[in-house]
Amino acid sequence: MTDPTRSSRYDFEYPDEAGYPDGKGTLSQDQVVLIDEVIDDPRAPAFDFAVVNDEKAGIYEAIVGDREIAGMPYSVAGDGRLVLLATSVFPEFRKQGIATELIRRVLDDVRAHGKTVTIRCPIVRTFIEHHPEYADLIDPEHPGVTR
Template identity: 60%
Template sequence: MTNASDSSSGGFEYRGGSGNPDGVGSLTRHQAVLIDEVIADGHAPTLSFFVRNDDKTRIYEAIAGDTVIAGLTYNFASDNRLVLVATAVFPAYRKQGIASELIRRVLNEVRTQGKTVSIMCPIVWAFIERNPEYADLVDPKHPGMPRGAHRS
């Protein structure tokens, strides 16, 4: 499998700023672009892809053909809960509805599995604010970073 690459994005690593567990800092340029995309998104993705859960690396990967185009990293919590850490879309695939559709598919799978989520990713929070039908999946005891923390 090949991966799209962008040396300035750091792949799927979460690089400082708002969205880190302490919630301190400002959004990265990459986060801001994806939040704007998620907020403005009202259409189906322009590219066909499937989502694979790589539970070894803890990444839900969006794959088009044989290329990973986006990912949503997560951790397991001991109480039937996923902690959604970071969403990334490689630059060549942005503004195509990929982030929204990836998040939607991951949250649908979480719902099917009867799990809840804690959100450390400001992009996922922006998605849920735009799509409140997913708000019930946020664990009330452990919601993650403060809701709205993506607004800076």
């Protein structure tokens, strides 16, 4: 039996500005699948894909050929910080390491540009918890989602 007082991989707290009155949100089944991928399946993706930063639209896109297979929308805060909003992978490409590699490449790009991030996406939060070498990218004044 699960102890309800213990936290799980699916427990997150959101800052007040996220709009949840109790400071907690409910994860969708899609988010749960991607969190499981990030935690349980750290392998390299099953195939190569390009990551394109569409700055005008505010989204990093994972592209194979001419097809978008995953994305991570973001907004830019006034101080140049990126607010990472969500991670999504089309269902037929899930459980293949795409989410994990997309997050890694986005965070590498953030680092290369000398920026920090505020995390609104629990999948990105989970990735960073399991890859602490990216923790320095989290803006200390505006960290976003927490456990």
